[in-house]
Amino acid sequence: MKATETIRIRLNGKERELEAGHTITTLLESLELHPGMVVVELNRDILRRERYPDVGVGDGDTIELVHFVGGG
Amino acid sequence: MDSQAVLDAARALDGQLTLGGVDFTSRLIVGTGKYSTNDIMMDAIRASGAEMVTVAVRRIDLDRTKEEAILHHLDPTEFFLLANTAGCYTAEDAIRYARLARAAGFNEFVKLEVIGDEATLLPDVQATLEAAGVLAKEGFKVMAYTNDDLIMALRLEDAGCVAVMPLASPIGSGLGVVNPYFIREIKRRLSVPVIVDAGVGTASDACVTMEQGVDGVLMNTALAAADDPVRMAHAMKYSIVAGRLAYLAGRMPAREIAVPSSPTRGMLD
Numbered sequence A: 001m002k003a004t005e006t007i008r009i010r011l012n013g014k015e016r017e018l019e020a021g022h023t024i025t026t027l028l029e030s031l032e033l034h035p036g037m038v039v040v041e042l043n044r045d046i047l048r049r050e051r052y053p054d055v056g057v058g059d060g061d062t063i064e065l066v067h068f069v070g071g072g
Numbered sequence B: 001m002d003s004q005a006v007l008d009a010a011r012a013l014d015g016q017l018t019l020g021g022v023d024f025t026s027r028l029i030v031g032t033g034k035y036s037t038n039d040i041m042m043d044a045i046r047a048s049g050a051e052m053v054t055v056a057v058r059r060i061d062l063d064r065t066k067e068e069a070i071l072h073h074l075d076p077t078e079f080f081l082l083a084n085t086a087g088c089y090t091a092e093d094a095i096r097y098a099r100l101a102r103a104a105g106f107n108e109f110v111k112l113e114v115i116g117d118e119a120t121l122l123p124d125v126q127a128t129l130e131a132a133g134v135l136a137k138e139g140f141k142v143m144a145y146t147n148d149d150l151i152m153a154l155r156l157e158d159a160g161c162v163a164v165m166p167l168a169s170p171i172g173s174g175l176g177v178v179n180p181y182f183i184r185e186i187k188r189r190l191s192v193p194v195i196v197d198a199g200v201g202t203a204s205d206a207c208v209t210m211e212q213g214v215d216g217v218l219m220n221t222a223l224a225a226a227d228d229p230v231r232m233a234h235a236m237k238y239s240i241v242a243g244r245l246a247y248l249a250g251r252m253p254a255r256e257i258a259v260p261s262s263p264t265r266g267m268l269d
Helices: A024-030 B003-011 B038-048 B092-101 B125-137 B152-157 B180-189 B203-211 B229-249
Strands: A006-011 A014-019 A039-042 A045-047 A064-072 B017-019 B020-024 B028-030 B052-059 B080-083 B109-112 B141-146 B162-168 B195-196 B214-217
Touching: A024 A039, A039 B092, A045 B092, B003 B229, B028 B038, B028 B229, B038 B229, B052 B092, B080 B092, B092 B109, B092 B125, B109 B125, B125 B141, B125 B152, B141 B152, B152 B162, B152 B180, B162 B180, B162 B195, B203 B214, B203 B229, B214 B229
Parallel strands: A006 A064, B028 B052, B028 B214, B052 B080, B080 B109, B109 B141, B141 B162, B195 B214
Antiparallel strands: A006 A014, A039 A045, A039 A064, A064 B052, B017 B020
């Protein structure tokens, strides 16, 4: 992995540039999100929490990070 | 007696509400949307006595610093979370939101809601039925928001829903039960619990709703949009119990004629 290499992902509906080499865990860390408070959907598949450290973020991935908000 | 003792005494006269194998003492379910502050919301929820509380699934706003995560305020060990699929207009979207909600890891319950029209927010019952079937097969405990339509209520029950939730009147309208006959008929014909969801505006609406014999009421705006949500939550707590006990007690027949309560004989000359 080259430190300068970047990838483009679509994160919560917005294009983002990101350093290559992230896992879901490190992505959440970089966003200061607690893994226990987030549900992650990667390319329309829901990821189980125990997989966050092992699943890498790749170029072109579409990621949705969701949580619970107020609602009726 | 303090207010809690009054409620406890009243509840001793009523059975528990069982939803999908989980027992609840309160027959009031409340939402968490539209409160002016989180502190008022939590005070209102506690005042309502509700044990089951609805939440919505949304994208995390990564640009905003404002904390909108409801679980920073609402302790999931204190309340039973009921995630909804509010905002979904297709069966496919509702199924996606339900799966995301379950992945949060709290329970397998979902308040299934598929909206069919932006102006009235009335449910798309066809899409609701389709999603209910898929989710029930996946092991979800589906509580389906629907119209006050008996046939659709029966079909949702057949699809495996653990509760069917007809509206009293449109979401956020506060019009109360517009068709008590339909609500009573749904309750009479279904085996699963019937929770009236949406349209209750004030305490008398909640009481009248419970007097139809339904198992519970779900509300959000009636509390959140009251001038004093906490005081309204207290009022709702009492009115739900009052309506339930009145239903169980069996009301006197209504007559459009006066009948004296005191003896007509024995009057002095």
